[in-house]
Amino acid sequence: MMPLHTESCVTLAGLVQRGELSAVEVTRYFLDRATRANPALGAFLYIDAEGALAQAATLDAQRASGVALGALAGVPVALKDNLCTRGVPTTCASRILEGYVPPYDAHVVEALRSAGAVVIGKTNMDEFAMGSSNENSAYFPARNPWNTAYVPGGSSGGAASATASSLVMGALGSDTGGSVRQPGAFCGVVALKPTYGRVSRYGLIAFASSLDQIGPFARNTRDAARFLGVISGHDARDATSATREVEDYESACGEDLRGLRIGLVQESVAQGCDSQVAKGLLEAIEILKRKGCTITDVSLPHAKYAVAVYYLVATAEASSNLARFDGMRYGLRVNAEDLPSTYENSRGQGFGPEVKRRIMLGTYALSAGYYDAFYLKAQKIRTLIRQDYHHAFEQCDLVLTPTSPAPAFRFNERVDDPLAMYLEDIFTLPPSLAGLAAMNVPCGFTREGMPLGMQLCGPAFSERTILRAAHAYEQEAGWHLQHPKELI
Numbered sequence: 164m165m166p167l168h169t170e171s172c173v174t175l176a177g178l179v180q181r182g183e184l185s186a187v188e189v190t191r192y193f194l195d196r197a198t199r200a201n202p203a204l205g206a207f208l209y210i211d212a213e214g215a216l217a218q219a220a221t222l223d224a225q226r227a228s229g230v231a232l233g234a235l236a237g238v239p240v241a242l243k244d245n246l247c248t249r250g251v252p253t254t255c256a257s258r259i260l261e262g263y264v265p266p267y268d269a270h271v272v273e274a275l276r277s278a279g280a281v282v283i284g285k286t287n288m289d290e291f292a293m294g295s296s297n298e299n300s301a302y303f304p305a306r307n308p309w310n311t312a313y314v315p316g317g318s319s320g321g322a323a324s325a326t327a328s329s330l331v332m333g334a335l336g337s338d339t340g341g342s343v344r345q346p347g348a349f350c351g352v353v354a355l356k357p358t359y360g361r362v363s364r365y366g367l368i369a370f371a372s373s374l375d376q377i378g379p380f381a382r383n384t385r386d387a388a389r390f391l392g393v394i395s396g397h398d399a400r401d402a403t404s405a406t407r408e409v410e411d412y413e414s415a416c417g418e419d420l421r422g423l424r425i426g427l428v429q430e431s432v433a434q435g436c437d438s439q440v441a442k443g444l445l446e447a448i449e450i451l452k453r454k455g456c457t458i459t460d461v462s463l464p465h466a467k468y469a470v471a472v473y474y475l476v477a478t479a480e481a482s483s484n485l486a487r488f489d490g491m492r493y494g495l496r497v498n499a500e501d502l503p504s505t506y507e508n509s510r511g512q513g514f515g516p517e518v519k520r521r522i523m524l525g526t527y528a529l530s531a532g533y534y535d536a537f538y539l540k541a542q543k544i545r546t547l548i549r550q551d552y553h554h555a556f557e558q559c560d561l562v563l564t565p566t567s568p569a570p571a572f573r574f575n576e577r578v579d580d581p582l583a584m585y586l587e588d589i590f591t592l593p594p595s596l597a598g599l600a601a602m603n604v605p606c607g608f609t610r611e612g613m614p615l616g617m618q619l620c621g622p623a624f625s626e627r628t629i630l631r632a633a634h635a636y637e638q639e640a641g642w643h644l645q646h647p648k649e650l651i
């Protein structure tokens with residue numbers, strides 16, 4: 164059979180829609196790739212061969228009976244393991260959810276399935292989406308397909324790794340403070356965090372509810388646009404879901420960039436950013452200029468507080484959200500002689516060290532006497548960061564920064580220093596705190612052959628503008644045509 168994994172989703176869906184390929188053939192092809200590569204990559208926590216083949220057979224039967232298939236007909240996808248899947252284990256890469264099988268699908272899973280996407284499996288992540296390297300998975304780490312000695316980023320590292328190595332055509336992750344964009348940068352794939360409220364969080368296991376948002380990984384911008392169109396839209400089951408109409412994202416791919424104003428955050432290049440990351444960004448700016456963009460300097464004076472603000476707000480919300488894991492209702496229970504000890508044992512043995520650290524930090528920040536000094540203060544600075552963007556967007560349409568201050572690092576390089584790990588998030592946190600749309604766009608490679616990424620951020624609901632800029636840049640730069648060496 165022709166090599167399918169180098170196609171785009173758009174092409175593959177077309178072949179299946181027209182009956183030139185059966186969904187079962189496509190599914191077998193990708194299940195085979197995923198199964199063979201997973202021992203080296205650790206991208207999947209669970210491969211659902213049976214479920215995927217059953218879904219594909221249903222699609223083929225529908226087509227045979229004359230039903231027109233959806234926009235992702237037969238497209239193999241992967242889902243981060245914090246997205247609930249009916250009948251398929253969902254663990255958040257935590258021991259505390261070991262053996263948990265949700266009775267329902269998340270909104271995005273329903274949406275993907277009804278568009279004809281075939282779910283190949285559930286991807287590895289940092290436990291409860293807390294981390295930037297995948298080293299916090301309770302099971303095994305996912306690895307970077309460009310070089311397996313390097314981390315894939317986090318927390319959606321498995322989803323990024325599976326997409327970059329073409330084990331699937333795309334994947335969904337969750338992004339609370341960068342967990343879609345940063346692994347996207349480390350693995351060299353397109354990775355979009357939509358505006359807060361654009362995509363329903365129903366069925367996403369909550370980390371920090373005021374920040375969490377689900378977003379797609381894809382190997383090119385047009386595919387990402389297609390995924391976004393499928394998963395976006397109002398859903399009454401998420402109280403923060405936006406009622407705003409979903410735009411035609413795909414048609415933005417191909418529009419020209421004349422007159423588009425890009426704001427460059429000078430501080431981001433000047434301060435503590437790796438020289439290869441800065442070089443990649445500056446070269447990308449030259450391409451954007453050639454495509455007709457104007458580049459202006461903008462400033463986000465409060466963005467430097469984003470790490471402190473985020474690690475208060477997100478831990479506070481996490482301490483509350485994770486209270487539900489008490490050993491009674493889901494997953495692991497470690498029985499003891501009385502109820503309090505059963506709670507203690509279950510949580511003590513069920514959660515890993517980073518999750519415990521966050522629960523303790525968050526509980527402390529919310530405790531009486533400290534609330535005003537920490538949590539309330541953080542909320543106020545969050546508003547100032549939002550206002551910084553408001554001012555910046557008076558001068559430009561999109562704000563450009565690196566996605567991450569440095570490219571992918573090697574395993575074990577940062578595990579002993581949680582603060583250094585938190586600083587990884589300096590550029591992805593401000594858009595999250597402001598609830599904005601932001602995307603990683605691959606922009607080259609380091610001398611060591613590891614991917615570089617830049618972040619395009621726009622106002623709320625500017626996904627179309629972001630995709631337009633990303634697509635025009637991508638077509639000119641051509642980085643999406645490079646693939647990691649096959650591991651299988």
Ligand code: GLN
Nearest residue numbers: 292293294339340341342
């Ligand atoms: N790296 C950040 C953290 O550890 C972001 C995580 C995320 O977006 N889920 O919290």
